[in-house]
Amino acid sequence: MNLVADTEDVLRRLERTDLDQIDEQTAKLLVGQLAEVLRGHGHRYYVLDAPVIADAEYDRLFSALQTMEDRFPALAAPDSPTRRVGGEPLGAFQKVQHPEALLSLGNAFGADELRAWYERAQRGLAETFGEVEPALVAEPKIDGLALALTYVDRQLALGATRGNGRVGEDVTEHVRTIRAVPLRLAKVNEPQSVSAGQASLFDAAPPASPARIEVRGEAYLPKPTFERLNEALAAEGGKPFANPRNAAAGSLRQLDPQVTASRGLRFFAYGLGPVEGTTAPGTQHETLDWLRDLGFPVNERVQRFEDIEAVVRYCEAQSEQRDDLDYEIDGVVVKIDRTDYQDTLGAVANAPRWAIAFKFPAREATTRLNGIDLNVGRTGAIKPVADLEPVGIGGVTVSKATLHNADYIADRDIRIGDRVIVKRAGDVIPQVVGPIKEARTGEEVEWTMPDTCPACGEPIARIEGEAEFYCVSAACPAQTIRLVEHYASRGAMDIVGLGSNLAVQLVEADLVHRLDDLYRLIPDVLGALDGFKEKKIDNLLTGIEASKSRPLRSLLFGLGIRFVGATVAQLLVEHHESLDALAAATQDNLEAIHGIGPETARSVAEWFGHAPNRELVEALKSLGVNTARLPDEPVYTEAPTEGPLAGKTFVLTGTLPTLTRDEAKAKIAAAGGKVTGSVSSKTDFVVAGSSAGSKLSKAESLDIRILDEADLLDLLDS
Numbered sequence: 001m002n003l004v005a006d007t008e009d010v011l012r013r014l015e016r017t018d019l020d021q022i023d024e025q026t027a028k029l030l031v032g033q034l035a036e037v038l039r040g041h042g043h044r045y046y047v048l049d050a051p052v053i054a055d056a057e058y059d060r061l062f063s064a065l066q067t068m069e070d071r072f073p074a075l076a077a078p079d080s081p082t083r084r085v086g087g088e089p090l091g092a093f094q095k096v097q098h099p100e101a102l103l104s105l106g107n108a109f110g111a112d113e114l115r116a117w118y119e120r121a122q123r124g125l126a127e128t129f130g131e132v133e134p135a136l137v138a139e140p141k142i143d144g145l146a147l148a149l150t151y152v153d154r155q156l157a158l159g160a161t162r163g164n165g166r167v168g169e170d171v172t173e174h175v176r177t178i179r180a181v182p183l184r185l186a187k188v189n190e191p192q193s194v195s196a197g198q199a200s201l202f203d204a205a206p207p208a209s210p211a212r213i214e215v216r217g218e219a220y221l222p223k224p225t226f227e228r229l230n231e232a233l234a235a236e237g238g239k240p241f242a243n244p245r246n247a248a249a250g251s252l253r254q255l256d257p258q259v260t261a262s263r264g265l266r267f268f269a270y271g272l273g274p275v276e277g278t279t280a281p282g283t284q285h286e287t288l289d290w291l292r293d294l295g296f297p298v299n300e301r302v303q304r305f306e307d308i309e310a311v312v313r314y315c316e317a318q319s320e321q322r323d324d325l326d327y328e329i330d331g332v333v334v335k336i337d338r339t340d341y342q343d344t345l346g347a348v349a350n351a352p353r354w355a356i357a358f359k360f361p362a363r364e365a366t367t368r369l370n371g372i373d374l375n376v377g378r379t380g381a382i383k384p385v386a387d388l389e390p391v392g393i394g395g396v397t398v399s400k401a402t403l404h405n406a407d408y409i410a411d412r413d414i415r416i417g418d419r420v421i422v423k424r425a426g427d428v429i430p431q432v433v434g435p436i437k438e439a440r441t442g443e444e445v446e447w448t449m450p451d452t453c454p455a456c457g458e459p460i461a462r463i464e465g466e467a468e469f470y471c472v473s474a475a476c477p478a479q480t481i482r483l484v485e486h487y488a489s490r491g492a493m494d495i496v497g498l499g500s501n502l503a504v505q506l507v508e509a510d511l512v513h514r515l516d517d518l519y520r521l522i523p524d525v526l527g528a529l530d531g532f533k534e535k536k537i538d539n540l541l542t543g544i545e546a547s548k549s550r551p552l553r554s555l556l557f558g559l560g561i562r563f564v565g566a567t568v569a570q571l572l573v574e575h576h577e578s579l580d581a582l583a584a585a586t587q588d589n590l591e592a593i594h595g596i597g598p599e600t601a602r603s604v605a606e607w608f609g610h611a612p613n614r615e616l617v618e619a620l621k622s623l624g625v626n627t628a629r630l631p632d633e634p635v636y637t638e639a640p641t642e643g644p645l646a647g648k649t650f651v652l653t654g655t656l657p658t659l660t661r662d663e664a665k666a667k668i669a670a671a672g673g674k675v676t677g678s679v680s681s682k683t684d685f686v687v688a689g690s691s692a693g694s695k696l697s698k699a700e701s702l703d704i705r706i707l708d709e710a711d712l713l714d715l716l717d718s
């Protein structure tokens with residue numbers, strides 16, 4: 001089958017056919033062809049990740065098939081692509097006995113445990129095979145839920161969850177909705193145009209189609225799908241899932257398969273159960289190849305290794321890259337490649353000796369939520385922070401975690417006293433994922449955002465359309481502390497010796513209410529503070545004095561205006577020579593600056609529009625703080641419309657004797673000229689150096705003036 005040609009063919013036929021008038025005989029032909037083509041596109045999209053038609057075209061084909069099957073129900077094959085929309089809701093799940101138990105895996109925490117497992121396996125093989133160094137296959141351990149899919153005569157006959165390993169639940173109708181799962185196995189040993197061009201993971205000739213086969217793998221939700229699902233659930237007042245694994249399990253274990261269909265589950269195949277009617281491959285890597293040939297998605301990061309040290313390196317690399325993937329993995333499954341070795345090693349209790357899960361450091365733990373504190377940021381944003389019973393996560397003790405905002409707490413129904421799941425991933429701040437409701441005792445207390453700021457007692461407000469609550473009082477000490485801390489930080493005014501402890505001390509001792517108060521501090525007053533000796537006082541005051549001559553961009557950043565980070569501050573200073581000039585700019589003026597968005601422009605204009613802020617600026621100025629652009633700060637310059645080369649277009653080609661390309665470009669631009677990449681009739685000059693190529697010949701053919709470096713410099717001088 002040639003997918004593209006067949007698709008075009010069927011689209012043409014559809015155009016010529018009136019589906020409402022079609023007779024059953026013609027419909028039968030068309031249905032077969034449509035189903036075939038749709039299967040091919042589904043495979044390309046979900047398995048190969050390489051679609052060749054637009055979604056809308058797919059939808060058109062799909063609805064044509066649906067229309068005909070509705071008209072002639074006898075034509076609807078059990079493995080038709082339309083059967084993925086989810087059948088009738090179930091009253092309850094049927095139990096199914098697995099013919100061969102689905103084992104679980106032992107864990108290796110760290111490289112040494114992995115090496116120890118390998119040595120045990122070698123010892124286990126010694127009696128039968130002598131001293132061997134068995135090859136290994138390493139596979140990302142997908143964090144989803146295990147499925148066993150049985151195909152009889154190539155048709156999907158049963159989909160079952162793992163359950164307790166021996167008895168699972170029949171989720172066949174649900175599995176049908178997972179588009180990455182083939183409803184019908186591809187015929188192997190026959191050229192497959194849908195996978196043409198796809199190199200096999202490993203080079204091996206696949207065995208023939210099996211009469212009956214159980215394929216095992218993991219159903220999972222991609223991270224973006226998971227996030228969208230949670231947003232949608234929260235929006236309709238539902239309960240969000242704690243992680244993609246729970247979301248995958250929850251989406252599959254829905255009595256109504258139509259709900260499952262809407263959830264966007266994916267699937268990776270990783271192994272086999274019983275196989276009948278053909279011989280299964282003799283190694284794990286060939287098994288994966290075969291599964292791929294049969295039409296299953298196989299994880300692209302799977303690799304075969306000859307020695308365990310290479311596997312250790314692979315595991316460590318995967319651990320580092322886990323956030324780059326768009327699905328969750330929680331480790332690497334390492335398997336002995338040869339199946340005869342696997343058989344010899346067998347299993348103890350529930351876990352095979354021939355495979356192990358190398359587990360990444362944990363990122364989640366459960367602990368008790370003792371309380372919810374409020375943190376007032378320098379912009380006045382009030383953020384709830386979880387006060388947790390200390391718990392170790394991946395080698396770090398966590399006792400505080402973010403709860404984001406009041407909506408987050410309400411959506412997840414997080415209560416004080418709950419056992420909660422806490423997650424710490426990479427560099428990000430630990431966060432509370434959600435409560436474990438099953439662990440509730442009834443003593444838990446619901447939480448609501450108070451009406452007043454915990455730091456100053458003034459009312460707090462919620463800005464429309466924002467999740468955050470704000471303390472709007474300019475005199476709020478908590479805000480002042482954060483602001484002083486920020487003002488003194490390295491990227492801002494860089495006041496050495498003024499860190500967060502000192503900021504607290506200064507504000508709580510009533511010495512600093514506003515930033516300008518820093519410049520009014522005197523030795524006598526500081527001497528009265530705890531732990532303030534002469535040297536410390538001296539250092540602090542020297543640091544504060546030095547901050548008066550910082551560049552304007554540092555001051556602007558230090559003021560803590562919402563949305564004005566270091567980069568925006570720099571940009572604003574390039575366009576304004578002083579704080580006064582910036583204060584005079586309107587929101588429109590600001591928005592006209594390339595790189596400043598409407599939110600930022602509004603925030604800056606509002607900040608300067610607020611009288612107390614203008615007073616602050618005046619006070620800083622009168623106390624000697626620099627509020628103007630320093631001579632070495634960059635200034636925005638528009639390309640000059642004047643100059644000796646104004647309006648002239650240049651093309652550079654080849655290597656010039658003394659100037660680099662960038663230097664030549666800058667000189668031309670400074671003189672008002674423009675440099676473009678290709679020669680056309682609009683080009684005025686081509687500057688050619690040594691080994692100039694086709695641009696030079698093109699210029700000659702168009703009769704464009706050609707300059708060398710000396711000519712260019714002459715022109716610039718004129």
Ligand code: IVH
Nearest residue numbers: 103104105139140141142146218270333352
């Ligand atoms: S092999 C005997 N391979 O991890 C081998 N399992 O405790 C058993 N899992 O829930 C499984 N990715 O579904 C294997 N590439 C992979 C896997 C994998 C995820 C899951 C599996 C089960 C758990 C094993």
